[in-house]
Amino acid sequence: MDTKKLKTAVIGEIDSRRHQLRELSLKIHSNPELGFHEVKAADWLTQYLEENGFPIERGICELPTAFRGSYGQGKPAIAILAEYDALPDLGHACGHNLIAASAVGAGVAAKSAIDRFGGSVLVIGTPAEELYGGKVIMADRGAFDNFDIAMMVHPGTHNTATTEALACQALEVEFFGKAAHAAARPEAGINALEAMLQSFAAINSLRQHIKAKARIHGIITDGGQVANVVPAHSAGTFLVRAEDDAYLNELKQRVLNCFIGAATASGARLEYKWSNVCYAPLRNNLTLAQLFRQNMQSLGRQMPLSDPSKGFGSTDIGNVSQLVPSIHPFVAIAPEEVVTHSPQFALAAASEAGSKGLLDAAKALAMTVVDLVANPEIVVKVKDEFAGK
Numbered sequence: 001m002d003t004k005k006l007k008t009a010v011i012g013e014i015d016s017r018r019h020q021l022r023e024l025s026l027k028i029h030s031n032p033e034l035g036f037h038e039v040k041a042a043d044w045l046t047q048y049l050e051e052n053g054f055p056i057e058r059g060i061c062e063l064p065t066a067f068r069g070s071y072g073q074g075k076p077a078i079a080i081l082a083e084y085d086a087l088p089d090l091g092h093a094c095g096h097n098l099i100a101a102s103a104v105g106a107g108v109a110a111k112s113a114i115d116r117f118g119g120s121v122l123v124i125g126t127p128a129e130e131l132y133g134g135k136v137i138m139a140d141r142g143a144f145d146n147f148d149i150a151m152m153v154h155p156g157t158h159n160t161a162t163t164e165a166l167a168c169q170a171l172e173v174e175f176f177g178k179a180a181h182a183a184a185r186p187e188a189g190i191n192a193l194e195a196m197l198q199s200f201a202a203i204n205s206l207r208q209h210i211k212a213k214a215r216i217h218g219i220i221t222d223g224g225q226v227a228n229v230v231p232a233h234s235a236g237t238f239l240v241r242a243e244d245d246a247y248l249n250e251l252k253q254r255v256l257n258c259f260i261g262a263a264t265a266s267g268a269r270l271e272y273k274w275s276n277v278c279y280a281p282l283r284n285n286l287t288l289a290q291l292f293r294q295n296m297q298s299l300g301r302q303m304p305l306s307d308p309s310k311g312f313g314s315t316d317i318g319n320v321s322q323l324v325p326s327i328h329p330f331v332a333i334a335p336e337e338v339v340t341h342s343p344q345f346a347l348a349a350a351s352e353a354g355s356k357g358l359l360d361a362a363k364a365l366a367m368t369v370v371d372l373v374a375n376p377e378i379v380v381k382v383k384d385e386f387a388g389k
């Protein structure tokens with residue numbers, strides 16, 4: 001069977017499973033589970049894969065809701081990544097239910113390509129994308145070391161084959177001052193809230209003079225208890241983001257200097273901690289993105305390689321993309337004015353457009369697997385690009 005016929009077969013396979021895949025995505029959507037607690041979702045997904053001939057390892061990387069399903073043994077080893085965590089209060093407002101169903105659908109449909117040409121397809125369950133960077137932990141624990149390629153598709157409001165995602169690290173800060181009666185003895189107090197407010201002012205000044213794509217943003221999580229006591233304690237959480245690791249490191253020190261300066265000025269003592277999880281920027285493999293794009297376009301969905309008007313955040317596949325040639329395209333399931341992480345996007349993730357996005361994503365992923373296993377020279381090209389050759 002040639003590549004073209006195999007792609008037609010793969011599309012037919014996903015079409016014949018469209019009710020099952022939609023049901024799977026809706027079941028996850030109506031049972032939202034937070035990061036590292038995606039017990040039901042991991043069960044349903046692994047069960048589906050197992051019923052369709054994928055041996056499963058559960059709880060890989062010492063993460064109970066992570067899993068690995070594999071079909072075939074050979075090279076290239078192509079990983080399709082599934083996410084399935086939800087957001088607090090908002091449920092599946094990032095549409096990870098669709099990522100999950102498209103990943104298992106693509107894996108199962110790609111079996112015929114593996115049977116015909118060899119290689120292996122792996123569906124990797126990666127928990128806790130939203131809050132804890134599950135893939136960062138999995139990457140550190142070697143989960144992606146033996147793969148040749150990693151792919152996933154995220155739902156969004158634009159179709160794009162590449163994604164811009166920034167390096168990102170979180171900072172927890174606390175100021176310790178001294179309580180005093182705010183009117184009777186203000187001179188006896190050291191105001192920890194003022195230290196925090198000065199830090200914000202210093203960061204706002206800094207922001208005028210940083211690179212265009214860098215981001216610094218934070219919240220106050222403790223600003224005192226009552227207005228007539230000088231706050232003895234304040235706390236906040238900040239995120240620092242940059243286009244690359246080198247600039248992130250530079251910026252981290254400059255942000256920290258804002259807090260150190262405020263501590264000196266106010267007399268409050270500063271304590272801080274950088275998060276253990278550091279998101280790496282996303283390296284898009286353009287050879288892979290072009291293949292995916294062509295497959296998506298053959299399904300009738302126009303897909304630019306990139307969309308400069310699209311905003312950027314950070315994602316834990318960034319860390320995977322530093323180890324293995326990767327892509328993280330977006331498939332539009334809602335109009336442009338709907339933002340992700342909103343109740344409207346949660347509705348879209350259970351809509352007809354959501355299902356269409358899931359099926360197109362599964363098809364284009366499986367078709368890309370066909371291209372890769374049928375054309376070893378393309379895999380070489382993908383790897384050469386990754387190696388900077």
Ligand SMILES: [Zn+2]
Nearest residue numbers: 094096129154
């Ligand atoms: Zn997401």
Ligand SMILES: [Zn+2]
Nearest residue numbers: 094130340341
């Ligand atoms: Zn999200």
